[in-house]
Amino acid sequence: MIIAIPKEIFPGENRVACVPDVAAKYIKQGFEVQVESNAGLKAGFTNEDYEKAGAKVVDRVTDLYASADMVLKVQRPVDHPDEGKNELDLMKSGTILITFLYPLHNSKLVQECAGKGINVLSMDMIPRTTIAQKMDALSSQANIGGYKSVVMCADVLGKIFPLMMTAAGTISPAKVVIMGAGVAGLQALGTAKRLGAVVEVSDIRPAVKEEVQSLGGKFIEVETDEDMQDEGGYAKEASEEFLQKQKELIFKHVTEADIVITTALVPGKKAPVLVTEEMVKNMRTGSVILDMAVEFGGNCELSENGKTVVKNNVSIIGEPNLPSLVPTHASDMYSKNILNLINHFTKEGKFELDLEDEIIQGALITNSGEVVNQRIKDLLQ
Numbered sequence: 001m002i003i004a005i006p007k008e009i010f011p012g013e014n015r016v017a018c019v020p021d022v023a024a025k026y027i028k029q030g031f032e033v034q035v036e037s038n039a040g041l042k043a044g045f046t047n048e049d050y051e052k053a054g055a056k057v058v059d060r061v062t063d064l065y066a067s068a069d070m071v072l073k074v075q076r077p078v079d080h081p082d083e084g085k086n087e088l089d090l091m092k093s094g095t096i097l098i099t100f101l102y103p104l105h106n107s108k109l110v111q112e113c114a115g116k117g118i119n120v121l122s123m124d125m126i127p128r129t130t131i132a133q134k135m136d137a138l139s140s141q142a143n144i145g146g147y148k149s150v151v152m153c154a155d156v157l158g159k160i161f162p163l164m165m166t167a168a169g170t171i172s173p174a175k176v177v178i179m180g181a182g183v184a185g186l187q188a189l190g191t192a193k194r195l196g197a198v199v200e201v202s203d204i205r206p207a208v209k210e211e212v213q214s215l216g217g218k219f220i221e222v223e224t225d226e227d228m229q230d231e232g233g234y235a236k237e238a239s240e241e242f243l244q245k246q247k248e249l250i251f252k253h254v255t256e257a258d259i260v261i262t263t264a265l266v267p268g269k270k271a272p273v274l275v276t277e278e279m280v281k282n283m284r285t286g287s288v289i290l291d292m293a294v295e296f297g298g299n300c301e302l303s304e305n306g307k308t309v310v311k312n313n314v315s316i317i318g319e320p321n322l323p324s325l326v327p328t329h330a331s332d333m334y335s336k337n338i339l340n341l342i343n344h345f346t347k348e349g350k351f352e353l354d355l356e357d358e359i360i361q362g363a364l365i366t367n368s369g370e371v372v373n374q375r376i377k378d379l380l381q
Contacts, residue, residue, distance in 0.1 A: 001351060002032045004068030006061055006087070007039040010075035012306070012320075014042040014327035015334060017072035017099070022335040024053040026342075030349030034058050034067065043327035065090035070351065072338055073099035074331075076109060086112075093117030096351070098338055100124050100137070103365045103376050104268030105296065110376055114366040119353070123337065125373070127362035134340040135359070139183045140333040145292060145322035146187025146263070150176075152322075153259045153288045154195065156308070156315050162196020173198050177253050178217070179274050179299060180263035181208040184292060188261050189217045200253055202274075204238050204246065204264075220253055222246045243272060250274065255282040262299035263292045268379070270297035277301045285313040295320035 003026055005018045016039050018026075023033045033055040037047055047057045058064045062083060065071070068091065076099060077087035091097065094117055101122035103110045113120050123137040133139075154161060157174065164171040174197045178185045181203035192199045193216045201212045202220040209219045222245055238246070254260055254275060260283075262274055271293035280289070280302055291303035302311045303318040310316070323330040344359065345351055353367065354360055365373045371380060 001030075001069045001349075002034060002067050003070045003072060004058075004064050005033065005035040005039050005055075005072055006064055007036045008042075008074050009080060009087075010078055012324060013075050014324045015074045015331045016040040016043045016045065016327075017074050017331075017334065017338065019043070019332050019335045020045055020049040020053040020055070021332075022339050023050060023055045025339060027054040029343075029346065032056070034064055036061055036064050040331070043331040045328075045331075062090055065095075066092065068092070068095055070096040070098065073097065074334065075099065076101050076106060077113075088112060088116050088118060091116070091118055095119065096121065096353075098123065098341070101365060103373065104379065107376070107380055110365055110371055111380070114369055114371050117369050119367045120365040121341070121360075121363045122365050123334075123341075123363070125363045125365065125375075126337075126341070127358060129358065132359050132362075135337050135344070137334055137337040140337055141323040141330060142182065142184035142263075143187045144326050144330045144333065146184035146189075147191050148322045148326050149184070149261050149263075149290045149292060150188050150191040150195065150259075152317055152319065152325075153261065153290050156288045156317065157258060158286050159258060160196075161192070174258040175256060176200070176259045176261065177202070177220075177250075177257040178261045178263065179203075179250070180265075180292075181205070181212050181219075182263060182265075184263040185261070186211060186215060188263070189215050192259075193217070197259075200257075202246070202250055202253070204242065220249065222249055238272065247274070247276065247279075251279055251282075254279045256284075258284065258287055260287070260289045260300075261292065262289070264299050265293050265296060268375075271299050273299060273301055275300040275302075280314050280316070281312050283312070283314050286315075288315045288317065290317040290319070292322065294318040 035050045035055045037059050096119045098121045161174045163173040176192045176197045176199045178201045181201050199217045201217045212219045291298050291300045293299045294303045294305045303316050308317045
C-alpha cells in the first residue's frame with residue numbers, strides 16, 4: 001500500500017502531514033511512502049531527511065497522486081496552482097484521504113469527495129474518547145495554537161508580563177483574559193502564567209473551573225442551570241439569555257485587561273461573538289486581542305481574518321492558522337496522531353476500515369462514493 005505525502009498548497013500552510021521519523025515507522029510496517037519534493041521544507045524537513053528514512057521523493061505531484069492508495073494531508077483539497085485542477089481531481093477513485101476536511105463547514109466539498117470516490121477520514125471529526133485520545137489532532141494542534149497565541153500577544157503588547165521590582169519603581173504584572181478553557185485556552189493560560197501574567201479565564205462550562213484554578217488562573221463564572229457541554233466534551237451552542245449574561249459579566253474583565261485571547265468554537269456553527277465593539281471601545285489604549293476563532297466567523301466583532309488591525313487603539317490579531325506558525329512541532333504531533341489512527345486499523349501490514357468501530361463511525365465522512373457519516377448526512381438533508 002502506497003502512502004503519499006503531498007506538499008501543502010493551502011495559503012499560509014507550513015506544516016506537513018508526515019515527518020521523516022514517522023515515515024520510517026510506516027515503512028517498517030510494510031507500507032511504501034512517497035513524498036512530494038520539498039513537502040516538508042517549510043517545517044524544517046529536507047528531501048534528504050525523507051530519503052534517509054526510506055521514503056521515495058517524487059518530483060511531479062501528478063505522479064504522486066496517480067500511484068497513491070492513501071493520501072495524508074493537513075489542509076482540505078484546493079485548486080492546484082500548477083496543475084489547473086483541484087487536488088481531488090488528481091487522486092484516483094478509491095483513494096483514502098486523511099486530512100482536516102471540516103465537513104460540518106464544507107458540505108459541498110464532502111459531496112465532491114463522494115462523487116469522485118474518495119474515501120475521507122477527517123481528523124477534526126475524531127471522537128473525544130479515551131481510546132482515540134492519541135489520535136486527537138484537534139487537541140494536539142490547539143495545544144500549539146494556545147502557546148503561540150500568548151507569544152504573539154506578548155510581541156505586540158508594549159508591556160512586559162511579570163511583576164518587576166526595580167530601582168526605577170515597581171512594574172505591575174500584565175493582566176490576561178482568556179475566553180474558552182478548552183485545550184487551546186488552558187495552554188494559553190499555562191504559557192501566560194509561566195511568563196508572569198495574572199490570568200483570568202471565562203468558559204460556559206462550569207466543569208472546567210477546577211482545571212483553570214489548578215493552572216493558577218482565576219475562573220470567571222457565569223451562574224446558569226443550562227448544561228453547556230455535549231456528550232463529546234465540546235461546548236454546546238449557548239442560549240441568547242446565557243450569552244447576554246456572559247457579556248455583561250465579561251465587560252468589566254475585558255475592559256481592564258492588557259490582553260484578551262478568545263478560543264470559543266462550536267462544531268459546525270459560526271463562532272459566538274464574545275468581545276463586542278463596545279467592549280473594544282472601552283479597553284485600555286495599547287491592549288491586544290487575539291481571536292483564535294477568526295476563521296469560523298470570529299469571537300470579536302472587529303477581528304479580520306488573516307490580518308492584524310488596530311481599532312480604537314487596540315491591536316486585534318486575526319491569525320487563522322496558529323499551529324502553522326510553529327510548523328516543526330505541529331507537524332511532528334499531527335504526524336503521530338495520524339500514525340496512531342492508521343496503526344489502530346492496520347493488521348498484518350494491511351489497513352482496513354472497520355465500519356463498526358466508533359472511531360471510524362465518527363471520522364469516516366465518505367466511503368465507496370457515498371456520504372456515510374450520520375452527522376453530515378443529516379446536515380445535507
